[in-house]
Amino acid sequence: MEERRSQKNKAKLSTTASTNSEEMSEQEEDLIRRMYGLVGDRWDLIAGRIPGRKAEEIERFWIMRHGDAFSLRRTNNQQQQQRKPNNS
DSSP, rough: OOHHHHHHHHHHHHHHHHHTTOOOOOOHHHHHHHHHHOOSHEEEEEEEEEEETHHHHHHHHHHHHHHHHHHHHHHHHHHHHSOOOOOO
């Protein structure tokens, strides 16, 4: 009977952890930022340095946090490409 209770409690804890896993701590954010600077968007390598995090979680976090910067950079690069004369 005790074993069943502990299994139920563990199940509750794991579902609670998975819903809160979207929130990154300051240390995790800092590590992701530094690792991204070193290895780029190799999310699996970054996730390997953060226990309990999956590459998909980290990528989603990065895009949600930095998505506007990426879209602005992409737009600027496209505009610059259009302005350059074609040297062919």
